[in-house]
Structure formats: structure tokens, C-alpha cells
Amino acid sequence: MTVHRSVLDAVGGTPLIQLNRITAGLAAAVHVKVEFANPGGSVKDRAALAMVREAERLGHLQPGGVIVEGSSGNTGVGLAMVAAQHGHRAIVVVPDTIAREKVALLRAYGAEVVQTIGKLPREHPEHVNNLARRIAAETPGGWHANQYDNPANPRVHELTTGPEIWEQTDGRVTHLVAGIGTGGTISGTGRYLKQHGVTVVGADPVTSVYSGGDGSPYFVESIGHYLHPSTVDDVWPESFDRGVIDRFERIADRESLAVARRLAREEGLLVGGSAGTAVAAALRVAAELGPEHVVVAILPDSGRSYLSKYFDDDWMTQLGFLDAPDGPFVRDAVQEHGLAVAHAGQSLAAVLDVHSDGLVAVVTPRDSDTPTRSAPEVIGVVEPAALRALVAADPHRSDDDVTAHAGPAPVAVGAGENLAAAKARLAGDVPVLVLVDGRAVTVVARNALEQVPVASR
Numbered sequence: 001m002t003v004h005r006s007v008l009d010a011v012g013g014t015p016l017i018q019l020n021r022i023t024a025g026l027a028a029a030v031h032v033k034v035e036f037a038n039p040g041g042s043v044k045d046r047a048a049l050a051m052v053r054e055a056e057r058l059g060h061l062q063p064g065g066v067i068v069e070g071s072s073g074n075t076g077v078g079l080a081m082v083a084a085q086h087g088h089r090a091i092v093v094v095p096d097t098i099a100r101e102k103v104a105l106l107r108a109y110g111a112e113v114v115q116t117i118g119k120l121p122r123e124h125p126e127h128v129n130n131l132a133r134r135i136a137a138e139t140p141g142g143w144h145a146n147q148y149d150n151p152a153n154p155r156v157h158e159l160t161t162g163p164e165i166w167e168q169t170d171g172r173v174t175h176l177v178a179g180i181g182t183g184g185t186i187s188g189t190g191r192y193l194k195q196h197g198v199t200v201v202g203a204d205p206v207t208s209v210y211s212g213g214d215g216s217p218y219f220v221e222s223i224g225h226y227l228h229p230s231t232v233d234d235v236w237p238e239s240f241d242r243g244v245i246d247r248f249e250r251i252a253d254r255e256s257l258a259v260a261r262r263l264a265r266e267e268g269l270l271v272g273g274s275a276g277t278a279v280a281a282a283l284r285v286a287a288e289l290g291p292e293h294v295v296v297a298i299l300p301d302s303g304r305s306y307l308s309k310y311f312d313d314d315w316m317t318q319l320g321f322l323d324a325p326d327g328p329f330v331r332d333a334v335q336e337h338g339l340a341v342a343h344a345g346q347s348l349a350a351v352l353d354v355h356s357d358g359l360v361a362v363v364t365p366r367d368s369d370t371p372t373r374s375a376p377e378v379i380g381v382v383e384p385a386a387l388r389a390l391v392a393a394d395p396h397r398s399d400d401d402v403t404a405h406a407g408p409a410p411v412a413v414g415a416g417e418n419l420a421a422a423k424a425r426l427a428g429d430v431p432v433l434v435l436v437d438g439r440a441v442t443v444v445a446r447n448a449l450e451q452v453p454v455a456s457r
């Protein structure tokens, strides 16, 4: 009989699949480890099962206990699946930025979901991990899985994922490519494969601090390291062994999402955004290599969790990752002036020293030399002319924090959105933030969209 004793015995042993069409023209082979084939739907089943087994063995998690974890979804699903089999409860703290499919999935498994703000300083009590730790401490029988620092997370990949890839390629694998969230996957798998001379490549969002980015928000979920500007002490997960990585490939959201979408259409592999990042990096690596090389990329989860995001053309277009099928487009009507910015916390006097007209985006302060700003960091918009009038009427106001005068967050439109469709979404005379690749490139008054499109002048 080949019947598994429970769903948990089906964790791991995932297929390795050769890419055929997206790799056209490349000499090296690119194979993908399809971790969405795990029963809970992601690579995280491995870590979840390993962490629970270890906690039970050590007595940290008692029978009928409560598993608590901060998770962007997949670890929570894995833990909820294990909890169902082992007779525990699962409470999962998730950031409000994750795809709604993941929240629905957690609830479907019977997990209790606690949502918190996704972009908070690490020290903030409501930060995902701090909140999970607190709930675990305050809940009788509570145990915080803490995938970020739990050695059972990387260890299971050293014991399973790494050896599986070595055996599945008959020892021919030369390069491993994976994204880094907690770092468990790349650290454990990489540690095993490095003993066999395999080169380990970290696939990282360009603004992630892991590979030297400014830490500003990006739109691929579950990988990279975001840094809130008010974080005092940025600590990286203990699950991440930086020494295992030989090199990074830094991948922009646009490329990650385009590759994820191509994998579905050209290879029949419906995968999430972080798989797109990994394959985009693998394609770059493979392009430098000859036919004797085998590149293996880890595909952490399925695109089914992101149908409302990366596979939704409206979502992609409104964030400036995709053009609508027909123009005229927003970019045809808007004169791009560049983005005028003021930092939250600046005084009106300081803002008026620099800006005299137009509209100015009030943004989260961040040391950055990029002329654009990640959309979630635009807090509101001010009009210097109005601020000047205010200060003229009452000079004391010149010390006010500009944030107090920023209107509500502006409505964002994609530069490649159909102009009429974008206008239809705007209610009233709101300022309009124009996005390219999820980043604000300019802010204009609504009537800017009424101008005759440049293309038809």
C-alpha cells in the first residue's frame, strides 16, 4: 500500500520540472522545484511541519495547544494544516497588505486570523512579529512558532529540499536560485548544495535591503526585507544565513510579475510573484552559462493565491505595471513634471523654501536618491499656493508639520491606464498620483486628465 497515514506525510518530495519555452535560446537548463505541489500549497508546509514537530518534542507545544505565528500567509496555512492533524488551534497574525485569497485560505483551514498594519517600524507593538509574540505569551497553551528565528525552519530544507534537488538532478545541479523571506529555504537548501559545489543565487526585489536596496515597499509578497524609516534597530532573521549566498540578482517588480504571468501562459505553471522573481533571476543566470550547467529555481507557491493581484489586469494596470489594451492612456494626457516631494515632519516654512507652485506629495522620509516614490509611502498632497496664503494670514503656522495640512492620500492611477477608465474612477476634484511600476512619478490636479491627449493633438 502506498497510502499516506495523513496529509502531513505528503509534505515534501515535490517534482522538479524543466522549463522549455520561456528558456528559448538559452544553452543552460533551467529546472523548477514546484513547491506549490505541497498539500498546503507552498514551500512553507515543510517549515511548518518541522517547527511543530520540534516544539512538540521539546515540550514547548503541549497537546491541544495554540500555535501562534506572524505570517504573510503561507506559513500560517502550513501551521493550520498541521494544527488540524495534531489537534492544536492556530492563530495567524497577517499584514493587511497580503492578497485576500490568503486570508480566505487561512480561515478555510480553521485558523483564527488577526490582521495588523503591514508597514510598521520593527519596534512597534503592533508589528506582525511583536503582536504574534504577545498573543502567544498571553494565550494559555500558546506557542510562538517564530519562523524568522526558528532553526527548525532552515534545517528542514537542509535535510529535505537540498537532497531532493541533488538526487532529482543526478548531481548535475550547478546553480540554486531562490528568494529570501525568512531565509529558511535558501539557507538550508543552499547549505546542503554548497557542499557539492553549487553556486547559490539570492533573487531579491530591487528595493529590498537584503541586496542593498533602500528598503522601500515593493509589490511581490513574502520575499525581500522592507525597512520602515523609523525602525531603529533593523534585525535580519536568524533563519537567514547570509554567508550561504554567492551572489544576488536584483529583480524589479515589473520583471517578477511579467515572468510569473509568462510562466502560466508559456509553461502552464501558475505561480506567485516570488516564483516570478526566482525564475527571472534564474533566466539571467542561465544566460551566462553553457550547456553543461543546470540552474534550479524554487517556486514557493501557486498563483491561485494572487488572482486578485498579479493575475488581475486591472490591478496590474492601476499600479502602472501593465498598459490597458487601448489608449489614449493617462501618460498621453499628463505632462510629467517629476515628483515634487516634501517629507512628513517638515515645517511649512521648509516646504515653502523649496516649492512655490503646483502640487507637492508629502512622503514618508527616506534616504533615497530615486526620483520616484513607492506609492504606499505617499501620505497626502499639499498645494504650496494654499500653504503660502495660510502662513500669510497667520505667520505662526509656518512651524506647522506639513503632514497636518496634507489632504487625504491622493487617488493613484497607472500611467498605462486607459484615460477614460481612469477618469471614471476619480470622484470629485482629487489630486491624482500617476504610477509607473507601483511608484509615483508625478502628482497632478484632476483637470490635468481633461487635457487633450498629447497623442491626438
Ligand SMILES: Cc1ncc(COP(=O)(O)O)c(C=O)c1O
Residues within 6 Å of the ligand: 042, 044, 072, 074, 075, 179, 180, 181, 182, 183, 184, 185, 186, 221, 222, 223, 272, 274, 275, 300, 301
Ligand atoms: C510565496 C513565498 N515566497 C517566498 C517565501 C520565502 O521563503 P523563506 O521564508 O524560506 O525565505 C515565502 C515565505 O513565506 C513565501 O510564502
